[in-house]
Amino acid sequence: MTPQALQDSIPAIFAPWIIAMGFEVADAGDDFVLLRMPVRPDYIHVGGVMCGQAAMAAADTAMVLALASKLGGFRPMTTVQLQTSFLRPISGSACTVRATVLRSGKSLAFGSIDIADEQGRLAVQATTTYALL
Amino acid sequence: MTPQALQDSIPAIFAPWIIAMGFEVADAGDDFVLLRMPVRPDYIHVGGVMCGQAAMAAADTAMVLALASKLGGFRPMTTVQLQTSFLRPISGSACTVRATVLRSGKSLAFGSIDIADEQGRLAVQATTTYALL
Amino acid sequence: MTPQALQDSIPAIFAPWIIAMGFEVADAGDDFVLLRMPVRPDYIHVGGVMCGQAAMAAADTAMVLALASKLGGFRPMTTVQLQTSFLRPISGSACTVRATVLRSGKSLAFGSIDIADEQGRLAVQATTTYALL
Amino acid sequence: MTPQALQDSIPAIFAPWIIAMGFEVADAGDDFVLLRMPVRPDYIHVGGVMCGQAAMAAADTAMVLALASKLGGFRPMTTVQLQTSFLRPISGSACTVRATVLRSGKSLAFGSIDIADEQGRLAVQATTTYALL
Numbered sequence: 001m002t003p004q005a006l007q008d009s010i011p012a013i014f015a016p017w018i019i020a021m022g023f024e025v026a027d028a029g030d031d032f033v034l035l036r037m038p039v040r041p042d043y044i045h046v047g048g049v050m051c052g053q054a055a056m057a058a059a060d061t062a063m064v065l066a067l068a069s070k071l072g073g074f075r076p077m078t079t080v081q082l083q084t085s086f087l088r089p090i091s092g093s094a095c096t097v098r099a100t101v102l103r104s105g106k107s108l109a110f111g112s113i114d115i116a117d118e119q120g121r122l123a124v125q126a127t128t129t130y131a132l133l
Numbered sequence: 134m135t136p137q138a139l140q141d142s143i144p145a146i147f148a149p150w151i152i153a154m155g156f157e158v159a160d161a162g163d164d165f166v167l168l169r170m171p172v173r174p175d176y177i178h179v180g181g182v183m184c185g186q187a188a189m190a191a192a193d194t195a196m197v198l199a200l201a202s203k204l205g206g207f208r209p210m211t212t213v214q215l216q217t218s219f220l221r222p223i224s225g226s227a228c229t230v231r232a233t234v235l236r237s238g239k240s241l242a243f244g245s246i247d248i249a250d251e252q253g254r255l256a257v258q259a260t261t262t263y264a265l266l
Numbered sequence: 267m268t269p270q271a272l273q274d275s276i277p278a279i280f281a282p283w284i285i286a287m288g289f290e291v292a293d294a295g296d297d298f299v300l301l302r303m304p305v306r307p308d309y310i311h312v313g314g315v316m317c318g319q320a321a322m323a324a325a326d327t328a329m330v331l332a333l334a335s336k337l338g339g340f341r342p343m344t345t346v347q348l349q350t351s352f353l354r355p356i357s358g359s360a361c362t363v364r365a366t367v368l369r370s371g372k373s374l375a376f377g378s379i380d381i382a383d384e385q386g387r388l389a390v391q392a393t394t395t396y397a398l399l
Numbered sequence: 400m401t402p403q404a405l406q407d408s409i410p411a412i413f414a415p416w417i418i419a420m421g422f423e424v425a426d427a428g429d430d431f432v433l434l435r436m437p438v439r440p441d442y443i444h445v446g447g448v449m450c451g452q453a454a455m456a457a458a459d460t461a462m463v464l465a466l467a468s469k470l471g472g473f474r475p476m477t478t479v480q481l482q483t484s485f486l487r488p489i490s491g492s493a494c495t496v497r498a499t500v501l502r503s504g505k506s507l508a509f510g511s512i513d514i515a516d517e518q519g520r521l522a523v524q525a526t527t528t529y530a531l532l
Contacts, residue, residue: 015184017175042150051148052212053190060186079185080374080395081347083216083482085526087502087509102521103486107373108346108397110486110524122501125509127484127526129346129395131374213507214480214528216349218393220369220376235388236353240506241479241530243353243391258368258376260351260393262480262528264507281450283441308416317414318478319459323452345451349482 001069003028009065013074018061021054023097025065031101033066037115038094049089052124056084059113059126062099067109067130070101076133080108084126092118107132134202136161142198146207151194154187158198159229164237166199168230170248172223182222185257189217192246192259195232200242200263203234209266213241217259225251240265267335269294275331279340284327287320289363291331297367299332303381304360315355318390322350325379325392328365333375333396336367342399346374350392358384373398400468402427408464412473417460420453422496424464430500432465436514437493448488451523455483458512458525461498466508466529469500475532479507483525491517506531 001009003025011019027034035058043054060082068074095117102110108131115124134142136158144152160167168191176187193215201207228250235243241264248257267275269291277285293300301324309320326348334340361383368376374397381390400408402424410418426433434457442453459481467473494516501509507530514523 013179015176015178015187017173018178018184018186020175040150042153043148045148045151046146047209047211051151051193052215053151053193054148056189056193056215056217057186060184060189076180078180078222079219081216081218081349082185082189083214083347083349083526084189085214085501085509085528086212089211102484102524110484112524125501125511125526127482127524129484214482216393216480216482218368218376218395235351235391243351245391255368258378258393260349260391262351279445281442281444281453283439284444284450284452286441306416308419309414311414311417312412313475313477317417317459318481319417319456320414322455322459322481322483326450326452326455342446344446344488345485347482347484348451348455349480350455351480352478355477 001028006033006065006069009068009074013064014061018057021057023061028069031070033062033069033099035062035097036094037097039090039092049091052086055115055124058097058115059084062097062113063111063128066099066101066111070104077130078133080129080131082126082128084124086124088121088123090117090123094118134161139166139198139202142201142207146197147194151190154190156194161202164203164234166195166202166232168195170228170230172226172228182224185219188248188257191230191248192217195230195246196244196261199232199234199244203237210263211266213262213264215259215261217257219257221254221256223250223256227251267294272299272331272335275334275340279330280327284323289327294335297336299328299335299365301328301363302360303363305356305358315357318352321381321390324363324381325350328363328379329377329394332365332367332377336370343396344399346395346397348392348394350390352390354387354389356383356389360384400427405432405464405468408467408473412463413460417456420456422460427468430469432461432468432498434461434496435493436496438489438491448490451485454514454523457496457514458483461496461512462510462527465498465500465510469503476529477532479528479530481525481527483523485523487520487522489516489522493517
């Protein structure tokens with residue numbers, strides 16, 4: 001799918017709470033998608049950096065889009081598990097979220113998500129399994 | 134910490150995006166906290182159930198409060214990793230989030246989070262590691 | 267399945283490398299199994315405690331048996347993912363491994379494994395997803 | 400560290416049970432190590448493929464070596480958590496295990512491990528956190 005087609009699919013797939021996060025599909029290919037994520041003041045916790053909850057939300061969202069791209073269109077699926085590691089804090093006004101499909105089988109798909117800060121440093125790393133319904 | 138003290142600490146600790154989720158501290162003890170989480174229409178995705186992103190946000194939030202309760206007050210900490218498994222979909226108007234501190238050492242703390250649906254069935258299970266700063 | 271039936275199933279299911287670990291089924295029920303695991307000198311690394319690899323091997327093994335008990339007999343299955351947290355080192359001559367089936371659906375099963383040291387303290391905590399074939 | 404220096408360090412660091420697995424350090428760099436892992440008949444379970452326990456043992460072992468390479472020598476450390484996803488079964492007589500240090504801080508280090516089968520296909524993917532003591 002093209003970045004624009006993936007962008008256009010967001011309002012039809014995700015919860016309004018996620019749609020409101022304002023992800024922009026910057027790039028996409030057969031087995032990946034790259035999102036630009038605004039780091040909104042609303043995501044900043046007492047420590048002065050982006051809350052981990054926003055990063056996990058971005059990881060899951062990006063993987064759904066990467067799988068849609070891989071499968072040639074959105075298909076009903078459900079997250080089976082998502083493991084996130086927080087390598088360094090994210091500050092600045094935006095970050096990038098790159099989701100890659102590692103393997104997509106008949107009923108299960110596996111992926112990896114890297115979130116980089118504005119300086120391009122890996123800040124959050126996630127791996128995930130989805131069940132295709 | 135008492136449930137009320139933990140409830141009162143929410144606005145000072147979390148990002149506005151999380152505060153707006155409206156968690157209610159229903160119970161708390163030395164090493165656990167139980168939250169009531171409203172399942173808002175904004176969290177519902179195309180599949181008709183609560184999005185996984187909201188569940189992960191709840192798990193992380195509950196564990197911060199459980200650690201605050203364990204430590205006798207909020208202390209700077211950062212999530213090292215959080216692994217979430219999605220056992221069944223959540224519908225209804227609310228769910229409960231129970232976070233338990235499994236071990237709290239000098240620099241690392243480990244916890245487990247169970248999210249149950251309105252029927253009391255385990256729907257989401259998470260485990261997590263925090264670094265105490 | 268009874269503890270004895272589960273014990274008897276070990277040589278037919280597992281790799282010789284795992285069979286040689288000498289797990290003993292101490293208890294079992296509809297959705298759990300409790301193993302006694304000898305902490306052999308061969309498992310001790312330079313730090314003087316049981317290596318994490320042995321703990322992960324035990325967790326996976328125990329969950330296969332718990333699922334067999336749940337399903338009323340061994341059924342082809344494959345581990346989809348297994349996440350292990352290491353809460354405290356294990357020394358002594360034995361530990362116990364308790365695997366619990368959290369949910370068993372048509373194609374996926376979820377479980378949790380607790381490994382306790384000889385003093386009964388939680389030392390290793392794992393969660394896992396299996397695909398039933 | 401050179402591949403040979405890492406190879407030579409294996410007997411001093413790991414448990415005899417792990418040393419006996421016969422890992423060969425095929426390559427190494429500042430933040431990675433590549434191991435060749437013999438797939439021994441002892442690792443094959445009833446399904447006819449390598450057991451997941453052997454893969455997890457390899458992942459953990461490789462990461463310790465990658466961290467030793469990164470730090471310029473082995474240093475006391477402990478696995479905090481290790482999450483493994485099993486993407487496809489491993490058969491054949493050997494596989495390769497590549498561990499990469501994603502970030503190494505003062506007290507915590509993060510890594511990623513890819514295990515590929517003899518055809519070079521990604522079969523097992525793991526992520527992990529270590530505490531440097």
